[in-house]
């Protein structure tokens with residue numbers, strides 16, 4: 001049976017959207033059934049409309065369904081991508097996560113494979129703490145964290161973040177694409193093992 005993967009992301013300017021699209025394609029290539037889902041925008045419309053780039057990115061994502069708790073229940077594994085904000089994940093991502101209390105209580109979030117990626121403006125702007133903050137939540141769920149580590153040579157080329165692929169904003173590099181592909185395929189492999 002194909003493992004089911006929900007690729008869950010939030011993106012203001014497009015970087016984490018690009019990561020998520022790449023991860024979704026890689027997971028499908030690895031044989032998974034995939035749902036690509038975006039976290040709903042929670043910033044006031046006037047704030048979004050006040051920045052052309054923010055407005056354009058939100059318009060670009062209109063065809064991607066907003067994440068619902070059911071997308072988390074459905075999946076065997078989660079590929080997460082969220083921007084770094086003050087050293088942790090963007091509040092739009094957290095707002096969705098904070099709707100999952102009833103699912104957590106039912107035990108539906110336990111035993112799911114999870115891996116995470118992020119971007120930050122600066123090379124050392126908090127990527128590692130953001131990923132760790134996402135994994136702290138995963139531990140509360142009883143999810144099984146699948147970090148990339150250094151288990152593939154690409155991790156010695158992509159900046160070497162063992163917690164998850166991370167980058168600075170902008171178009172993905174070829175190495176970045178390879179690293180995301182590796183991380184998504186590794187997630188599919190372990191989601192399949194865990195879900196049996």
Ligand SMILES: Cc1cc2nc3c(=O)[nH]c(=O)nc-3n(C[C@H](O)[C@H](O)[C@H](O)COP(=O)(O)O)c2cc1C
Pocket residue numbers: 010011012013014015016017083084085086087088118119120121122123124125126169170
């Ligand atoms: C409120 C706010 C806080 C941010 N905090 C950080 C930060 O702590 N470190 C950093 O390097 N970049 C920070 N950034 C930059 C974001 O990480 C960057 O915009 C994001 O990675 C771009 O991802 P996206 O294109 O998917 O929106 C911040 C941006 C905003 C708007």
